[in-house]
Amino acid sequence: MSSPILTRLAWTGPVKAGANLEARWSAAHPMDSGFRVDDSGRQIPKNIIHTVRAYLNDRLIMEADLGTAMTSPVYLAFPVLVPPEGGIVKVIWKDDLGQMGETQQRLVL
Amino acid sequence: MRWLLLLYLIFGASLISRAQGGSPEILNLPKGPLNHLSGQAFLSPSLRAIQNDPGTNPVSLWLDQGKALWLGQAGQASCAECHGNIEKMRQAATHFPKWSVKQQKLINLEDQILTCSERTQRPLKGLENTDVLSLSALLHQTSAGLNFQIVPKDETLQRWQLELNEGAKLFTTRIGRMNLACTHCHDLNIGKTMRADVISPGHPTGFPIFKLSWQSMGSVDRRLRACYSGVQAEVPAPGSPELRQLELFLKSRAQGMPIEGPSLRR
Amino acid sequence: MNNTSKLPISFQVQSPMRRSGLAWALGTCLAVPHQVVLSKPLNELSSEGIELVFPRLADTGNAVPFEALVTAPTGLHLKALKVILPENPNPEALHLKIMDQPVQYRLKTRLRLAASQSVWLVAYFNDGSERANHAPTIITSTACLDES
Numbered sequence: 001m002s003s004p005i006l007t008r009l010a011w012t013g014p015v016k017a018g019a020n021l022e023a024r025w026s027a028a029h030p031m032d033s034g035f036r037v038d039d040s041g042r043q044i045p046k047n048i049i050h051t052v053r054a055y056l057n058d059r060l061i062m063e064a065d066l067g068t069a070m071t072s073p074v075y076l077a078f079p080v081l082v083p084p085e086g087g088i089v090k091v092i093w094k095d096d097l098g099q100m101g102e103t104q105q106r107l108v109l
Numbered sequence: 110m111r112w113l114l115l116l117y118l119i120f121g122a123s124l125i126s127r128a129q130g131g132s133p134e135i136l137n138l139p140k141g142p143l144n145h146l147s148g149q150a151f152l153s154p155s156l157r158a159i160q161n162d163p164g165t166n167p168v169s170l171w172l173d174q175g176k177a178l179w180l181g182q183a184g185q186a187s188c189a190e191c192h193g194n195i196e197k198m199r200q201a202a203t204h205f206p207k208w209s210v211k212q213q214k215l216i217n218l219e220d221q222i223l224t225c226s227e228r229t230q231r232p233l234k235g236l237e238n239t240d241v242l243s244l245s246a247l248l249h250q251t252s253a254g255l256n257f258q259i260v261p262k263d264e265t266l267q268r269w270q271l272e273l274n275e276g277a278k279l280f281t282t283r284i285g286r287m288n289l290a291c292t293h294c295h296d297l298n299i300g301k302t303m304r305a306d307v308i309s310p311g312h313p314t315g316f317p318i319f320k321l322s323w324q325s326m327g328s329v330d331r332r333l334r335a336c337y338s339g340v341q342a343e344v345p346a347p348g349s350p351e352l353r354q355l356e357l358f359l360k361s362r363a364q365g366m367p368i369e370g371p372s373l374r375r
Numbered sequence: 376m377n378n379t380s381k382l383p384i385s386f387q388v389q390s391p392m393r394r395s396g397l398a399w400a401l402g403t404c405l406a407v408p409h410q411v412v413l414s415k416p417l418n419e420l421s422s423e424g425i426e427l428v429f430p431r432l433a434d435t436g437n438a439v440p441f442e443a444l445v446t447a448p449t450g451l452h453l454k455a456l457k458v459i460l461p462e463n464p465n466p467e468a469l470h471l472k473i474m475d476q477p478v479q480y481r482l483k484t485r486l487r488l489a490a491s492q493s494v495w496l497v498a499y500f501n502d503g504s505e506r507a508n509h510a511p512t513i514i515t516s517t518a519c520l521d522e523s
Contacts, residue, residue, distance in 0.1 A: 004239060006170040010163075022481065024164040028171070028239075031324065033487070035464060035519045061474050068519075069460050069468035069486050071438045072324035073167050077483035081475065153434040305435070305516035321437040322516070375435050 005029050006073075007103040009091055015107050017084040023054070024077045025091045027101065031072035049074055051094045056080060057087035082107055136307065143299040147314045147366060148374055151307050156321075160373040167319045168246060168371045171239070171326050175247025178240055186229035188244070195251055202245075202252035202368060206357045208265040208272065215272050215353035219245050219317075219328045236347050242326045245317045246371040253370035257360045269357075276358025279351055285342030291355075304339070306375050312363040313356065315372030322375065329356050415505075417459075417495055422508035424448065429494055429510035436488040436514035443482045443496045448504075452476040455499040458484070462492035464519060476501070487518035 006028040011021040027049060034046030048070070054062040062078055080089055090104040136153060138146075152160065163169045179195055181187020192198055205218040216224070219236045222244050226233040233241050261269035280291045294303070295311035302308075306322075316329045323331075333352050337344045345351055428442035447453050453476075458469040468486055486494065493509040500506075 004174075006174050006239065006243075008170050008173055012164060022483075024483075026167070026170060028167070028325070033464075033519060059474075063472045063474075065467075065470040065472075067468045068465045069458075069463050069488070071485040071487050073170055075165065075167075075483075075485045077164075077481075078471075079477070079481055081477075155430055155440065156434050159438075159440065321435050324437060 005093075005099070005101050007091075007093070007101055009089065009103045009105045011080065011089075011105075015082055015086070015109055017082055017086075017109060019082045021080045021082060021107075022077050023080045023089060024075070025052070025054070025103070026073045026075045027093055028073040029093070029095060031068070031070060031074060033068035035068070047096045049093045049095045052076065053092050054078065054080075055090040055092075057083065058090070080107075082109070138300055144296065144310045145366065146299075146310060147312050147369060148309045148318075148372065149315065149369060151309045152373065152375070156373055156375070166373060168326070168373060171243045171246040171317075171319075171371065172250060174239065174243035175245075175250075178244055179247060186231065188225070191225075191228075195247065198248055199251055200255065200258065202248045203255050203258040205259070206353050206360070207259070208261060208269050210265065214350060215357060217329065217353060217356055218248060219330065220348065222248075236328055236330050237326075239326075242317050242328060245328060246326065249316065249368055250370040252368045254367050256365055256367055257363060259357065259360055272354050273357055273361060275351070276354035276356070276361075279355050280358055280362075285337065285340035287340040287342075289340045291336070311359065312366055313359045314363060314366050315369045315374065317371050318374045319371070320374045326371070329359075417497065417507045417509070420497070420505055420507040422506060425496055425498055425506055425508035427494070427496055427508055427510040429512055431512060433488065433512045433514040436490075436516050436518040438485045439488055439494075439512060439514070441484050441486050441494060443480075445480050445482075445496070445498045445506075447478045447498075447500055448506075451500040451502055451504070452478050453480050453498060454501050456480065456482060457495075457497040457499070458486070459495040459497065460486065460488060460492060461495065462488070462490040464489060468494075488512070488514050489517050489519040490514070 008026050009023065011023045013019060013021045015021065029049050030047065031049065032044045032047045034043070036044050038044055046068070048068055049066055052064045052066060052074075053060060061080070064076065066074065074093075086107045086109040088104050088106050090102060092100060092102045094100050136151060138150060149157075159165045160168070176195075179188045181189065189195075202218055205221065206215045208214075209216045219241055222241050223233055223236070226241075235241065283290045291311065294308050298308050299310050300307065313329050316332070317326055318332065319326050320332070330347055330352050333355055334344050334347065424446040426444040428440075430439065433439040441458065443456065443458075445453060445456065453473050455473060456469070456471045457467065459466050460468050469484065471482065473480060491511075491513040493511040495507055495509045497505055497507045
């Protein structure tokens with residue numbers, strides 16, 4: 001049973017209608033590139049987050065394909081334009097083992 | 110055994126020469142004695158910037174989880190049910206390692222978290238378990254600014270003193286293929302570069318740490334084991350008495366230095 | 376503005392087979408190497424409108440902070456961004472697709488580098504055109520093979 005993948009979604013800047021916020025998403029996924037070996041010399045198999053999708057009020061605003069060069073924890077900062085009615089930003093991730101995760105935060109005007 | 114001689118020559122040479130002191134980025138280490146500096150001083154400006162912003166600091170992930178666990182939001186039993194508000198635990202992290210009469214050994218904060226979790230419906234396993242480290246991070250953050258206050262109870266004083274003596278002995282005993290004692294690097298060669306990192310005095314004020322070379326959070330137990338590996342000595346198992354003894358000695362050595370809360374390290 | 380004069384000597388994005396050959400030789404690579412498909416060599420693309428923030432000397436290869444601010448040419452908007460690390464076993468670090476048709480986009484991330492190299496940022500616009508810029512860095516510890 002693997003330990004939970006900790007994720008975090010936050011933004012900088014005041015949340016106002018029309019504001020361009022910097023959303024910061026990070027996930028403590030091991031991001032095993034497949035190149036490292038463990039203490040006994042065995043190669044740790046590749047398992048990275050390969051897809052990240054960001055939704056604003058259920059509408060896809062960003063989709064990222066990640067390679068092994070992304071750090072652990074993954075850190076991605078991208079712009080979010082606050083709609084007049086505010087709403088919810090949701091970020092989902094998927095990894096090579098088929099695991100998925102979701103984080104959401106409400107944009108409170 | 111020529112490689113051994115080569116290794117000795119290389120290391121010997123670096124002991125004699127005064128290295129440039131640090132990774133290529135200028136660390137701005139102060140002039141004068143370095144032995145009372147915490148690991149914080151050995152971070153580059155860019156790493157310090159990452160650490161100082163909760164939005165970019167990897168440690169935030171574990172701190173958030175710690176807070177969620179404390180309040181019982183993450184599906185586990187809530188620590189607050191027994192311990193109350195986190196502020197009540199302000200002194201908690203300062204008292205470890207302590208001598209456990211029940212277990213007849215030294216225990217550190219992570220050991221205590223594991224023991225506490227056994228009283229709940231979902232006990233945690235493993236010192237480096239995400240939830241254990243998250244709670245350790247939260248508790249150390251809560252104690253940030255306080256000095257280590259390792260004061261043995263009167264009835265365990267003698268035993269505690271023995272443990273401390275052992276720790277001091279371990280710190281000054283040569284081990285491993287590199288035949289080095291902790292003191293050789295962490296007292297005598299502070300500020301010099303080794304293995305793409307800068308040697309710090311080794312004060313345990315920043316634990317648990319997010320170590321970039323591990324790409325994860327780790328406890329002082331893990332870091333000490335990595336030290337054994339670093340001098341090519343046989344690595345003790347997690348929780349071994351020598352690791353707790355060393356931790357006790359290190360915290361005594363760091364008397365007067367405040368806990369910094371969970372920190373970022375190279 | 377072209378950057379041919381600043382092109383690193385070891386830049387070889389057009390030969391992923393050499394990259395993968397090296398990786399296989401090291402005996403540690405199991406991942407299928409990514410092929411970076413481009414319309415023309417990166418050094419022939421204009422770098423106008425692409426500002427990169429990347430340390431010249433990275434503290435550690437394990438986490439090198441990277442920032443890109445891309446402004447689309449007048450009349451166009453951004454469709455996607457790619458971050459490429461030519462000296463890494465898998466050069467394509469990130470392929471970010473943008474849905475909202477912005478004229479400006481700020482991306483920040485942290486990257487793991489196998490060796491000292493230049494990071495390349497390729498911007499794709501709605502008319503099919505591309506622009507690219509790069510920034511060099513030197514690292515002292517490689518991210519990919521460290522076991523400590």
